[in-house]
Amino acid sequence: MIELTSITKKYMMGSSEVDVLKGVDLKIESGEFVSIMGPSGSGKSTLMNIIGCLDRPTGGSYILNGTRVDEMDEEELAKVRNRNIGFVFQTFNLLARESATENVELPLLYSGVKEPRALAVEALKEVGLSHRLGHRPNELSGGERQRVAIARAIVLNPSIILGDEPTGNLDSRTGAEIMAILKDLNAKGTTLVIVTHDPAIAAHSQRVINIRDGAVTGRAG
Amino acid sequence: MLLWQVIKVAWRSILANKMRTALTMLGIIIGVAAIIAMLSLGEGAKKQVMESISRFGTNQLKVRPGAARLGHVRTGSVENLTMDDAEAIKREVPGIKNISPSVGSTGQLKYENRNATSLITGTTPLFMEINNFPVAEGRFFDETDIKLMKKVAAIGTTVRKDLFGDGPAIGEEIKIEGQTFTVIGIMSMKGQTSWFDPDDQVFIPVSTYMRRLYNQDFLNDINIQVESYEDIPDVKKGIERVLRARHRIPEGVESDFSIRDFSEMIATMQKTSQTFSILLSGIAAVSLLVGGIGVMNIMLVSVTERTREIGIRMAVGARRSDILRQFLIEALVITVSGGLIGIALGVGLGASISYFGDWETVITPSSIALGFFFSVLIGLIFGIYPARKASLLDPIEALRYE
Numbered sequence: 001m002i003e004l005t006s007i008t009k010k011y012m013m014g015s016s017e018v019d020v021l022k023g024v025d026l027k028i029e030s031g032e033f034v035s036i037m038g039p040s041g042s043g044k045s046t047l048m049n050i051i052g053c054l055d056r057p058t059g060g061s062y063i064l065n066g067t068r069v070d071e072m073d074e075e076e077l078a079k080v081r082n083r084n085i086g087f088v089f090q091t092f093n094l095l096a097r098e099s100a101t102e103n104v105e106l107p108l109l110y111s112g113v114k115e116p117r118a119l120a121v122e123a124l125k126e127v128g129l130s131h132r133l134g135h136r137p138n139e140l141s142g143g144e145r146q147r148v149a150i151a152r153a154i155v156l157n158p159s160i161i162l163g164d165e166p167t168g169n170l171d172s173r174t175g176a177e178i179m180a181i182l183k184d185l186n187a188k189g190t191t192l193v194i195v196t197h198d199p200a201i202a203a204h205s206q207r208v209i210n211i212r213d214g215a216v217t218g219r220a221g
Numbered sequence: 222m223l224l225w226q227v228i229k230v231a232w233r234s235i236l237a238n239k240m241r242t243a244l245t246m247l248g249i250i251i252g253v254a255a256i257i258a259m260l261s262l263g264e265g266a267k268k269q270v271m272e273s274i275s276r277f278g279t280n281q282l283k284v285r286p287g288a289a290r291l292g293h294v295r296t297g298s299v300e301n302l303t304m305d306d307a308e309a310i311k312r313e314v315p316g317i318k319n320i321s322p323s324v325g326s327t328g329q330l331k332y333e334n335r336n337a338t339s340l341i342t343g344t345t346p347l348f349m350e351i352n353n354f355p356v357a358e359g360r361f362f363d364e365t366d367i368k369l370m371k372k373v374a375a376i377g378t379t380v381r382k383d384l385f386g387d388g389p390a391i392g393e394e395i396k397i398e399g400q401t402f403t404v405i406g407i408m409s410m411k412g413q414t415s416w417f418d419p420d421d422q423v424f425i426p427v428s429t430y431m432r433r434l435y436n437q438d439f440l441n442d443i444n445i446q447v448e449s450y451e452d453i454p455d456v457k458k459g460i461e462r463v464l465r466a467r468h469r470i471p472e473g474v475e476s477d478f479s480i481r482d483f484s485e486m487i488a489t490m491q492k493t494s495q496t497f498s499i500l501l502s503g504i505a506a507v508s509l510l511v512g513g514i515g516v517m518n519i520m521l522v523s524v525t526e527r528t529r530e531i532g533i534r535m536a537v538g539a540r541r542s543d544i545l546r547q548f549l550i551e552a553l554v555i556t557v558s559g560g561l562i563g564i565a566l567g568v569g570l571g572a573s574i575s576y577f578g579d580w581e582t583v584i585t586p587s588s589i590a591l592g593f594f595f596s597v598l599i600g601l602i603f604g605i606y607p608a609r610k611a612s613l614l615d616p617i618e619a620l621r622y623e
Binding site for chain 1 (some may be wrong): 222223234475530531533535538539540541542543615
């Protein structure tokens with residue numbers, strides 16, 4: 001469960017302070033599928049980064065699965081990212097020199113799992129890529145790359161998957177395939193949070209959260 | 222992340238930029254090779270000194286005419302050391318085991334149609350004992366030969382080879398400076414030192430040399446063997462006293478002769494090898510410094526190029542310490558690989574120095590260990606800053622980096 005209370009985020013832009021988030025209250029239950037929508041500059045990416053523990057709020061509290069995350073140090077946050085959160089990015093963010101399997105192994109290496117290879121292969125099988133294990137990203141299609149990224153996100157069974165425009169770089173057919181995989185994972189109990197400005201994608205979710213000027217403006221679902 | 226996994230990642234990134242990495246390594250390679258070569262030269266010089274000591278014996282003194290000036294360079298030929306001086310030393314200075322005067326100059330040798338130039342040394346039989354330089358074949362001349370001023374010669378192995386090749390030498394007649402001598406002995410092989418080949422030498426009775434060959438009444442050397450090494454300072458003082466009295470040198474005036482013992486020879490040898498060592502350690506230091514800066518430079522480039530990779534790794538759970546370790550190990554892989562190549566090169570360099578030059582070189586395990594240690598040290602010193610820079614990147618910024 002994700003529980004954000006009065007989350008604020010300020011950045012210094014030169015000498016002036018910019019309020020990116022102005023007190024966001026947000027609660028996402030376990031197993032929910034939520035979309036976050038908003039125009040660029042609305043603060044949705046910042047909110048996403050805070051939920052994903054890549055960034056820390058300036059004020060407010062963030063409770064993830066019953067634990068205060070906003071008070072954690074960087075080392076603990078890295079561990080939370082490793083164990084509880086899986087990222088799926090618009091640009092895939094795979095390591096170009098490594099094979100699909102090695103990319104999926106990456107979180108396992110940092111968690112100290114003894115036999116990473118077997119788990120990685122298992123995850124790739126789950127996204128339907130067992131025939132592409134040794135291929136490098138540049139030998140894969142866009143849809144396949146995003147599947148590798150999803151396999152990497154789920155390999156440690158995180159409670160949350162965060163998608164940052166996960167279909168943004170894909171054609172509509174491939175995008176639909178990726179959405180199907182993500183929805184399937186959600187159906188199996190993983191919380192799914194997707195940032196998008198595509199209403200068609202948001203329509204898949206149970207709830208849409210609109211962000212405008214650093215605040216939640218309306219809720220659907 | 223396990224160490225071998227980190228090393229694997231490091232290798233992969235290094236192999237992705239082979240040329241760049243090779244050029245970066247070059248500084249480390251040269252630096253480490255210079256260290257190895259320098260140490261092997263130093264060790265070789267030490268070994269050579271030890272060998273010389275065992276070859277010539279440590280309880281040897283030489284009295285030479287001329288003051289000990291300008292780092293023992295003889296200032297012109299001074300003609301003031303006589304046979305009577307040698308006799309007086311033998312008579313009046315205690316602690317002397319053997320004493321043998323010698324005279325010498327370069328002379329022309331001829332046998333049938335073969336010519337050679339080598340050192341003609343006139344001396345006494347004790348010379349062999351003092352210099353630990355025995356006859357291998359035939360005999361050396363004895364007191365009778367000296368008394369009768371016989372024209373007999375004992376030749377060194379180099380002379381024998383030059384004049385006779387593989388043919389028989391003993392009993393043959395050779396010309397020394399136009400006068401006929403009979404070869405009665407062949408010396409054992411002494412082996413070349415760095416500045417002088419003692420085997421390229423002909424020994425004749427000192428009386429023959431001084432009266433019949435050159436008509437010279439001064440000596441070039443008085444060779445002395447003391448009873449024991451500890452006596453050397455006392456014997457030197459004794460010789461000083463006797464000779465100064467005989468040469469009527471007033472108090473406060475410099476002696477007109479010099480007494481050399483082995484410690485001076487050792488010092489000379491060490492000084493030469495030291496000069497070489499200083500030169501090489503300079504090269505090593507500069508090259509390691511430049512090499513280290515090169516490593517730092519390339520690591521900074523690598524960190525910038527891989528900003529996004531760093532962001533990805535952080536997003537999936539890498540801690541700052543993981544990133545630091547990864548880049549530090551990458552720097553270490555470069556410097557240690559360079560170091561290993563440098564060690565191999567240094568060993569080769571040492572071998573070719575002793576092959577092409579007259580320097581003995583010795584590779585010791587400790588010099589290899591030192592070369593390795595330096596390559597690790599350079600990796601740590603120059604790798605830490607780029608690695609720290611990488612570890613301090615903001616994951617969000619890093620993920621956005623194009």
